[in-house]
Amino acid sequence: MISIRTKKGYKLNIAGEPSHELEQLGRPTSVALLPERIPFVKPRLKVKVADQVKVGSLVFEDKRNSDLVFLSPGGGRITKIDFGPRRVIKEIVVELDQDEGYETFPIFNEAQVENIERQMLVKAIMTGGLWPLFRELPFRDIAAPDSIPPSIIVSLDTNEPFQPTPEVYLKGKIELFEFGIKILQKLSEKLFISTSQNRSFVLDQLNSYVTHICERVYPADDPGVLLYHIKKSPDENRAWYISGQDVLLLAMLFKTGKYPVERTVVIGGALVRGKKHLLTRIGVPLNHLTKGRTDKTEKARHIVGGIFKGYKGGKDSYMGFYETSLVLIPEGGEKEFLGFARPGFQKPSRSRAFLSFLNKSALPMDCNCHGEERACINCGFCAQVCPVDILPQFTYKCILVDEIEEAIDHGLLDCVECGLCTYVCPSKLELCNVMKNTKKACYLEQL
Ligand code: SF4
Numbered sequence: 001m002i003s004i005r006t007k008k009g010y011k012l013n014i015a016g017e018p019s020h021e022l023e024q025l026g027r028p029t030s031v032a033l034l035p036e037r038i039p040f041v042k043p044r045l046k047v048k049v050a051d052q053v054k055v056g057s058l059v060f061e062d063k064r065n066s067d068l069v070f071l072s073p074g075g076g077r078i079t080k081i082d083f084g085p086r087r088v089i090k091e092i093v094v095e096l097d098q099d100e101g102y103e104t105f106p107i108f109n110e111a112q113v114e115n116i117e118r119q120m121l122v123k124a125i126m127t128g129g130l131w132p133l134f135r136e137l138p139f140r141d142i143a144a145p146d147s148i149p150p151s152i153i154v155s156l157d158t159n160e161p162f163q164p165t166p167e168v169y170l171k172g173k174i175e176l177f178e179f180g181i182k183i184l185q186k187l188s189e190k191l192f193i194s195t196s197q198n199r200s201f202v203l204d205q206l207n208s209y210v211t212h213i214c215e216r217v218y219p220a221d222d223p224g225v226l227l228y229h230i231k232k233s234p235d236e237n238r239a240w241y242i243s244g245q246d247v248l249l250l251a252m253l254f255k256t257g258k259y260p261v262e263r264t265v266v267i268g269g270a271l272v273r274g275k276k277h278l279l280t281r282i283g284v285p286l287n288h289l290t291k292g293r294t295d296k297t298e299k300a301r302h303i304v305g306g307i308f309k310g311y312k313g314g315k316d317s318y319m320g321f322y323e324t325s326l327v328l329i330p331e332g333g334e335k336e337f338l339g340f341a342r343p344g345f346q347k348p349s350r351s352r353a354f355l356s357f358l359n360k361s362a363l364p365m366d367c368n369c370h371g372e373e374r375a376c377i378n379c380g381f382c383a384q385v386c387p388v389d390i391l392p393q394f395t396y397k398c399i400l401v402d403e404i405e406e407a408i409d410h411g412l413l414d415c416v417e418c419g420l421c422t423y424v425c426p427s428k429l430e431l432c433n434v435m436k437n438t439k440k441a442c443y444l445e446q447l
């Protein structure tokens, strides 16, 4: 087991962290797939409104590779297919039947997994709709099924305070996880399994599997950060990664022959009552998660997918295929009277301009930027937190003047899109978004 020392990153101390309590939610009335939220995919619809589907029925395929399929997370009737600008498919909604039917897939036991050819295993995962769980660094597209990765990284947790912890989602499922690992071992000879320091549950139960222990700072255990610290040659850049929770899904598919839809998600943030882990399913409506937990009169921003990496979700929308976190924080936006003259004891900030640096308790976060975008003041905060040693301020400036080659030389492709540089920037520059979009453009150009 190797300890990874990350000198940078940030120890987040944001109010509204979920507890380790797990509540099993009842069935929602509908679920949805959100193709728009699956990066790089070009969906080709295989259903229309009013069609009847089962759990695991084909809903859409990727035009780039028609074997890459996305299956229904519920059994019932397709009631809505929502198109956005330029006919981007935003939402495919399934109204659930009382008695949901299931498509069936082949069942494998451990001996069969051990003896199966790699190619057949890949085919079984693809037909079972779970291939999209494998993503490829550095661009984070879905892994190419016909390639062999230099390694597969399994991230058991993130140091983001609003994501499910392995203590909760792995409880009672260690054997299932071990079976999932056996499947991964067939896909790559090199398997790295990382967790954070002080995860005693994980270290007790999975001691023989964990290969790397990361520091407890955000985002030390992101697969991109781990790879940055352990890679020895550029050939290793194209590693695949999968989350610990998704390893369980793989194992469930093979054990039960049914498309698995179970998801442990967290609900947290300053505006939530009863912040905890919830056992629910893929594509659940946000209002099913928030029901009875929020004050309706409060203006809340729904952030789906994590406080830094997530996106703004409408309160009537759904959780995406990959998302396991919902955070509700105040919209903010109202002007603070003489705000500049206040000590800012409660304002979370890396800057010492506010007295909050003396306050060690968890601080409430809202969407207020406390000012507008202005020129970079070369404070260097972004470089001090960047976990992969990019100089975000210089990389950003290269991109602005269209010097993309130079930005790549600065390490643009190592960017793990963690959002820390944007968070700490006193000039309110959207550094992370600019890097992310440029990386995406580089990838599309390559394709
Ligand atoms: S450049 Fe910004 S978003 Fe990218 S890894 Fe560094 S801190 Fe994170």
Ligand code: SF4
Binding pocket: 375, 376, 377, 378, 379, 380, 381, 382, 383, 392, 393, 424, 425, 426, 427, 428, 429, 431
């Ligand atoms: S944190 Fe913002 S203002 Fe400071 S150096 Fe980085 S980009 Fe410039």
